[in-house]
Amino acid sequence: MAAAQSFDVIVAGAGIAGASLALELAHGGLDVALIDPQPFAAQVAPTFDGRASAIAYSSFRAWDVVGVGEALRPNAQRIEQILVTDGRSAGAASGPPSPAFLRFDAAEIADRSDGEPLGYMLENRHIRAALAAAVTASPIALMAPARVESVAFEAADARVRLADGAELTAPLVVGAEGRGSVVRREAGIGVVGWDYPQKGVVATVRLERPHQGVAYEHFLPAGPFAILPLTDQRASLVWTERIAAADALAAAAPEAFRSLLQRRFGDFVGRVEVEGPTFVYPLALQLAEALTAPRAALVGDAAHGIHPIAGQGLNLGLKDAAALAEVVVDARRRGEDLGAETVLARYAAWRRFDNVALAAATDAFNRLFSNDHPALRLVRDAGMALVNRIGPARRFFMQEAGGAVGDLPRLLRGEAL
Numbered sequence: 001m002a003a004a005q006s007f008d009v010i011v012a013g014a015g016i017a018g019a020s021l022a023l024e025l026a027h028g029g030l031d032v033a034l035i036d037p038q039p040f041a042a043q044v045a046p047t048f049d050g051r052a053s054a055i056a057y058s059s060f061r062a063w064d065v066v067g068v069g070e071a072l073r074p075n076a077q078r079i080e081q082i083l084v085t086d087g088r089s090a091g092a093a094s095g096p097p098s099p100a101f102l103r104f105d106a107a108e109i110a111d112r113s114d115g116e117p118l119g120y121m122l123e124n125r126h127i128r129a130a131l132a133a134a135v136t137a138s139p140i141a142l143m144a145p146a147r148v149e150s151v152a153f154e155a156a157d158a159r160v161r162l163a164d165g166a167e168l169t170a171p172l173v174v175g176a177e178g179r180g181s182v183v184r185r186e187a188g189i190g191v192v193g194w195d196y197p198q199k200g201v202v203a204t205v206r207l208e209r210p211h212q213g214v215a216y217e218h219f220l221p222a223g224p225f226a227i228l229p230l231t232d233q234r235a236s237l238v239w240t241e242r243i244a245a246a247d248a249l250a251a252a253a254p255e256a257f258r259s260l261l262q263r264r265f266g267d268f269v270g271r272v273e274v275e276g277p278t279f280v281y282p283l284a285l286q287l288a289e290a291l292t293a294p295r296a297a298l299v300g301d302a303a304h305g306i307h308p309i310a311g312q313g314l315n316l317g318l319k320d321a322a323a324l325a326e327v328v329v330d331a332r333r334r335g336e337d338l339g340a341e342t343v344l345a346r347y348a349a350w351r352r353f354d355n356v357a358l359a360a361a362t363d364a365f366n367r368l369f370s371n372d373h374p375a376l377r378l379v380r381d382a383g384m385a386l387v388n389r390i391g392p393a394r395r396f397f398m399q400e401a402g403g404a405v406g407d408l409p410r411l412l413r414g415e416a417l
């Protein structure tokens, strides 16, 4: 049998979190292997991932540092305003009269954010294409299609076995393979969580009238209905519904789906036309019981899958990547063992609170808003009205959404490693 190839870090999973991490580690001078059963060509196909992501401006800075920002910019729609409303019925997404609303405006924090928007909306297929081009042009050893099948954690290094029998070794293996992480399983890290009685229906629509960079999140009893602005007068729609209703929506004939959508939107953006396929995503909360084990670290959905109510799941994964890259690159400069528990403990301490806090907050938000209980409606509407009236509270939420608070990794401040 051929000798095992060795690397500084093996990253399992070349999704958006894993590919970003691999680029960041390579930017820091490390020798990286990146493994995925899905070749990049499959990941950018229009039928692979219909989602668009709200990317915090701090996450975008990290992509700028590793050289993918330029390719993404033409496809990035600035989010200038976020309008959150609480409603009861279809068509109410057309705006007033709504009992309560919250308005976040990028101009209000322009002095602190250097004029950056609240975030950027980017279609996942464009993010995947830009990352794929950068990885392909880098010295990263890309292995795709290839699947991590098992990992043996040994005293001096970790030994990864691929489905075709090939073996790789490195002092550190990172699980970035999403919710079904093999590295997590092999490291003996358990998960906690539950399924939501909801699914997310995702579609891209063309709008007759301009959206002017406004993102709408409208809370309806079955779950949030979000209209997120995209470039070229289009929007990404995330329609959260109870499971049976979501399945029925996805199975509806195109014209029936369009007219249901039009009723939900109301007429404030004019006629809406659906472009491309409709996607349905099951929703669940899943938190790994630990972020690290000896010679193993988890990033992205492998570590935490959260409700998309706040559009923060991927941002958490990108923050994980930026923090882990900084910890590992600094450890190399100090001559430390990259997979040592003392090194990985720095990463876990840095990311644990943020991940758990956001998972809990999105779960609580979903429970608070996805119902029509009169007392809860009263509480949440009062809360929204209060935040809306208090400038500092509003500005806090905006900076939080922009990801520019707390102890930020250097990459998220736009600095090289």
Ligand SMILES: Cc1cc2nc3c(=O)[nH]c(=O)nc-3n(C[C@H](O)[C@H](O)[C@H](O)COP(=O)(O)OP(=O)(O)OC[C@H]3O[C@@H](n4cnc5c(N)ncnc54)[C@H](O)[C@@H]3O)c2cc1C
Pocket (backbone or CB within 6 Å): 012, 013, 014, 015, 016, 017, 018, 035, 036, 037, 038, 051, 052, 053, 054, 055, 146, 147, 148, 149, 176, 177, 178, 179, 180, 182, 200, 201, 202, 238, 281, 282, 299, 300, 301, 302, 308, 310, 311, 312, 313, 314, 315, 316, 317
């Ligand atoms: C409806 C919806 C809307 C969302 N909207 C937003 C948003 O607006 N903003 C936001 O920040 N987040 C959003 N999210 C969350 C976001 O989409 C996820 O958090 C993100 O896609 C996770 O990326 P990842 O790279 O961690 O994992 P994944 O995308 O799951 O990637 C995992 C990769 O690992 C590979 N893999 C699997 N098994 C193996 C193996 N054995 N060996 C090697 N590789 C393997 C897979 O092929 C895949 O490429 C949304 C989620 C949903 C469901």
